[in-house]
Amino acid sequence: MLLLGLVTSFLFGFQAPVDTIPTKEVPTIYSLLTEDQRIEITESYEVTYKIERKFTIFSPDGLSHAFTSVFYNKLNDIENVEIEITDPLSGKTMEKAKTKDMTDAAIYSTSSIFDDNRHKYFEVNSSKFPIQVTITIETKSSTNFYLRDWVPVHRYNQKVLKSTLTVVYPEQIGLRYKAVNLLGERTQKTVDNKTEITWVEKDLPVQTPDLKKEDDHKLLLAPVSFALGDYVGKMEDWSGLAAWQFKLNEERKALPEDFQAKLVAMVKNASSEYEKIQILYDYLQKNYRYVSIQLGIGGWQTMLASDVVKYAYGDCKGLTNLMQAMLKAVGISSNYTLVQAGEDADDIEIDLPSTQFNHVILQVPMKEGQSPVWLECTSNSLPAGFLGDFTKNRHVLVIDGEGGYLTKTPSYNSLDWNTIYSKNEVKIDNNGDASIATRLKVDGNFAEDMLTVKQRLDTRQQRDYFNRNSPVAGLIIQQYELAVDHKDSLLLAEVSYDGFIQKFVQNTAKRMILKSFLGKVTDEMLVNNSLSQIDEYEIELPEVMEAENLPDNLSIEEDGISVTLSASLDGKNLHVKREVKLSISEEMTDESKSELIKRINALGSSNFYFIKNTAALRNE
Numbered sequence: 274m275l276l277l278g279l280v281t282s283f284l285f286g287f288q289a290p291v292d293t294i295p296t297k298e299v300p301t302i303y304s305l306l307t308e309d310q311r312i313e314i315t316e317s318y319e320v321t322y323k324i325e326r327k328f329t330i331f332s333p334d335g336l337s338h339a340f341t342s343v344f345y346n347k348l349n350d351i352e353n354v355e356i357e358i359t360d361p362l363s364g365k366t367m368e369k370a371k372t373k374d375m376t377d378a379a380i381y382s383t384s385s386i387f388d389d390n391r392h393k394y395f396e397v398n399s400s401k402f403p404i405q406v407t408i409t410i411e412t413k414s415s416t417n418f419y420l421r422d423w424v425p426v427h428r429y430n431q432k433v434l435k436s437t438l439t440v441v442y443p444e445q446i447g448l449r450y451k452a453v454n455l456l457g458e459r460t461q462k463t464v465d466n467k468t469e470i471t472w473v474e475k476d477l478p479v480q481t482p483d484l485k486k487e488d489d490h491k492l493l494l495a496p497v498s499f500a501l502g503d504y505v506g507k508m509e510d511w512s513g514l515a516a517w518q519f520k521l522n523e524e525r526k527a528l529p530e531d532f533q534a535k536l537v538a539m540v541k542n543a544s545s546e547y548e549k550i551q552i553l554y555d556y557l558q559k560n561y562r563y564v565s566i567q568l569g570i571g572g573w574q575t576m577l578a579s580d581v582v583k584y585a586y587g588d589c590k591g592l593t594n595l596m597q598a599m600l601k602a603v604g605i606s607s608n609y610t611l612v613q614a615g616e617d618a619d620d621i622e623i624d625l626p627s628t629q630f631n632h633v634i635l636q637v638p639m640k641e642g643q644s645p646v647w648l649e650c651t652s653n654s655l656p657a658g659f660l661g662d663f664t665k666n667r668h669v670l671v672i673d674g675e676g677g678y679l680t681k682t683p684s685y686n687s688l689d690w691n692t693i694y695s696k697n698e699v700k701i702d703n704n705g706d707a708s709i710a711t712r713l714k715v716d717g718n719f720a721e722d723m724l725t726v727k728q729r730l731d732t733r734q735q736r737d738y739f740n741r742n743s744p745v746a747g748l749i750i751q752q753y754e755l756a757v758d759h760k761d762s763l764l765l766a767e768v769s770y771d772g773f774i775q776k777f778v779q780n781t782a783k784r785m786i787l788k789s790f791l792g793k794v795t796d797e798m799l800v801n802n803s804l805s806q807i808d809e810y811e812i813e814l815p816e817v818m819e820a821e822n823l824p825d826n827l828s829i830e831e832d833g834i835s836v837t838l839s840a841s842l843d844g845k846n847l848h849v850k851r852e853v854k855l856s857i858s859e860e861m862t863d864e865s866k867s868e869l870i871k872r873i874n875a876l877g878s879s880n881f882y883f884i885k886n887t888a889a890l891r892n893e
Contacts, residue, residue, distance in 0.1 A: 300479040303335030303430040304328050310423065314442040318500040320414040321352075322421070328406040329361060330399070338428045339406040342394040344380070352411040356395055361405040370395055417446070418501040419628055420494035425474045429484070433477040438492065441469045447497025449509075451625045454490045486619070495627035501573065511626045515670055515677020521574050522590075522609065526598040528578055533602040540603050547657070547761070550637055550646055553599045554657040561595070562586040563651040589633045592650040596635050607648075608636040611670040612682070616662045623668055623679060634664055634682075636671055646762070647682060654724055658762025659685070661721050688805040688856065689763065690717030699777070699812040705785075707777035709745065713768040718801055723766035724757045739770060744792025744808075749773045783885055785818060791838075791851055791877035794870050802857040812847040818883035820847075827876050833857055834869065838876050851877055 311323040328339045345351050356370040375393035397406055425436035442448050444466050452459075457474040472492060480489075498507050506517030528536075539556065540549040561581065566572075566588040576591035578598040587595060593609060600607045613621050614632035621629040637646040646658045655661055666684035671677050685691075698710045715723060726738055736750050753770035779786040791808060798804055820842045829836040833856040840849045853873060857866065 300481050301334075301430055302432045302479055303332055304330050304338040304428070304432070306338070306427065306431055306433050306436070308425070308433070308436045310436075310438045312420070312438070312440045312494075314417050314440070314446055314448075314496070316443050316446070318415075318417045318446070318498075318505075320417050320420070322410070322412045322414070324408070324410040326406075326408045328408075330397070330402060330404050330406060332402055334430070336397050336399065338431055339397040339408065340394070341375075341397075341408055341410070342392050343375070343410055343412060344390065344392045345412070346389045346391065348416055349412060349414045351393060352413055353409070354393070354395075354411075355409045356397075357407045358397060358399065359405045359407070360401070361403055367399070367401075367404065416499070416501045417496045418499045420496060422494065423472070423492040425490050426477055426480050429480050429482055432479050433474065436474045436477070437471065439469060439471045440494065441467055442496075443467055445498065447509075449495045449497060449625065449627075451493040451622060453493065454488060455492060456490065493622060493625055493627070495625055508626050508628075511670055511679050512676040514626055514628075515672045516675050518573070518609070518611065518670075519672050519675050519677070522594060525575050525594060526578050526601065528598050528602060529582065532582055536599055536602045546605060546639065547646065549603055549605060550600065550648075551657045551761075553603070554596065554648055554650075557592065557596050557599065557650060558653040560585060561592055563592060563653075564588055566591070589651050593633045593635050593648075596648060596650045600637065605637065608638070608677075609672040610634050610636045611672070612664050613667060614664050618667070620667050630670065632664065634660065634669070636669075644683070654728065654757075655721075656759035656762050656764055659717075659721075659759070659764055662718075684801065685718055686801040686803050688803050688854065691719065691801050691803045691805060692716040693719055693804075693806040693808075695808045697808070697810045699774075699810060701778055701813065701815055703815045705776050705778045705780050707774045708771070709748070709774055710771050711769070715766050715768075716763060719798075720757065720764040720766035723755065723768065724764065727755055727757050727766075739768065740772075743772075745774055745777070745790050747774050747776065749775075784821075785814070785883045785885060787812075787847075787881040787883070789878050789880060791849075793874045794853065796867070796870065799855065799857065799866060799870070802855075802859055802861075804853055804855045806851075806853040808849075808851045810847075810849040812849065814845040814847060814883065816886060817845045818842075818886050821882040821884060822879070823881070824879065829872060829876065836873050836876060840881070847881070 305328065307327045309325045311321075313321045313323075315321075326339075328335075330336060330339060341354070341356060343351050343354055351372060354370075354372045354375060356368075357366060358368040359366050372393065375395045377391065377393050380390040380392055397404075423438045426433050440448060444463070448468070448470070450470075452472075455472065455474060456477070457472060459470065459472050461468065461470045463469070474490065477490060495508060497509055498505070500506070504517060504521055506513060506520070508514040508517070536553065540552050543549040543552060562585060564586050566576070574590070575594040576587050578591075578595045581587040581591045581595040597607045597609055610633065611630035612632050612634055613619070613630050633650075635648040635650055637648065639645055647660050647664075648657060649655050649660050649664060652661070660682055665682050666686075668679050668681055671680055692715065694714045696712045699707050700709075701707045726735055730738060735755060736753060739753060740748055740750055750770045750772040753768065755766070755768050757764070757766045759765055777787075777790075779788070790810070794804070794806070798806075823840045823842060824838060827838040835854040836852070838849075838851045840847065842848075855869075857869075861869075
């Protein structure tokens with residue numbers, strides 16, 4: 274009867290007096306959820322997960338809420354899955370399904386050739402609403418190395434009536450956790466040397482797509498003692514996790530003697546340690562292919578360095594381990610380093626030492642007073658010392674000998690890593706069309722974008738890219754060249770193109786109007802909080818004209834902010850130059866940054882007006 278009352282209430286609502294109806298829009302509810310999860314950890318480090326979910330689905334939009342996918346691989350087994358779909362109004366069963374009825378599929382990765390990850394899934398279908406879906410899942414893991422996060426609200430437009438998590442574990446194994454935005458209660462008890470902690474969340478707010486990630490409700494879990502395969506460790510602190518990782522790979526760096534001799538010969542004429550690193554890193558990039566290996570403990574343990582040499586491929590662990598072994602062969606020490614990679618990846622929870630990493634890079638300490646050299650060993654194009662968007666500016670765990678420590682990768686936020694220079698020569702004809710010759714040079718982070726264009730786009734796509742991203746509307750590129758290089762770790766790119774612009778200016782009987790053509794500064798250009806940009810335009814007018822509104826030197830000068838715009842006319846040659854130098858504090862809010870961008874762009878947004886100086890006009 275309680276369920277029937279809830280269903281009726283959510284289907285038909287209730288009539289409230291007009292003056293009591295709230296003005297704030299209430300999110301549409303597609304489903305109700307009650308969930309109970311239980312995690313049991315044994316003394317042998319095995320983990321059993323038991324889940325019971327009860328959904329009430331109100332519309333087709335809510336069917337995906339009950340989609341069931343159960344992951345498995347060599348470390349994780351599916352014990353049982355049962356699904357029952359019923360009519361909550363009549364109580365009649367509409368459909369039942371078990372594990373054998375689910376679809377089995379591989380979980381493919383575009384870069385994996387060794388991967389045992391699979392899942393079984395079941396899609397709920399119904400043309401009748403409401404329906405109730407009850408799902409019970411039991412899985413078993415051979416390791417407590419990974420403990421799943423608890424996120425009570427699974428979907429947008431879902432009302433969670435109650436969600437419960439219970440974790441049972443032996444005291445000697447231990448548990449650590451971090452609660453984020455939890456609103457409910459936590460209880461704890463100990464029975465027979467086992468601790469049982471229960472978290473209960475009730476009546477949670479309905480979430481919508483505009484929810485900020487940091488506002489979600491979740492519980493992060495991590496063990497104290499753990500085992501993966503035959504390797505036992507502790508992760509009470511980051512050093513403990515690093516020591517376990519060191520032990521896992523300790524005996525996997527041996528190289529064939531002839532290969533070691535080859536490496537020594539390669540660097541014998543190098544004049545500095547950095548040059549040695551460059552030579553060996555370049556050799557790795559040219560001779561070894563990246564693949565992903567995710568088989569059991571292979572997700573954390575590297576291939577033998579000798580096997581990577583033999584087969585000429587490896588995953589991030591194998592290639593990094595090989596690079597570390599290669600450097601060791603020429604007398605350079607380095608540190609295997611764990612990182613949470615991804616252009617948009619969140620930083621790790623630094624106050625909860627745990628397995629929050631998905632990638633490996635290499636740190637090469639340099640002489641005292643010098644910054645370490647970082648190597649992205651899966652890249653075949655980045656220079657030694659530049660990590661790029663995939664792993665820059667985030668906390669990493671450096672495996673230093675038999676322990677380790679947290680540090681941050683470089684942010685590349687100085688001006689020399691965020692530089693743009695363009696020189697543009699424009700010639701306007703009597704019809705208002707124009708030819709343009711542009712030379713664009715970009716350094717550091719912006720050059721990485723050009724590297725991506727060069728590697729991933731064919732000639733036609735590259736031309737289209739430059740046409741679309743030109744600050745001048747209507748550009749048609751006729752020929753272009755794109756070159757990417759580096760100076761030590763600084764990535765450099767240069768683009769040169771010739772093109773044609775229709776209706777670059779607007780002509781009237783007495784005037785020529787040159788619309789704003791300076792490229793806009795965008796949020797994306799300031800993601801690193803610094804920018805050095807110079808744009809120069811040499812524009813040849815069709816004839817000598819008089820300028821009506823050439824701006825005087827315009828500028829914005831503030832702490833860490835310098836923007837200038839100048840324009841001058843000499844005969845029929847117009848020279849326009851804009852310089853932007855920004856070194857913005859990381860504390861600047863998004864709103865303040867957006868306001869600054871508006872002010873900068875407003876500085877160069879005005880049209881230029883010229884009075885024609887033809888004989889016909891003079892005779893009028």
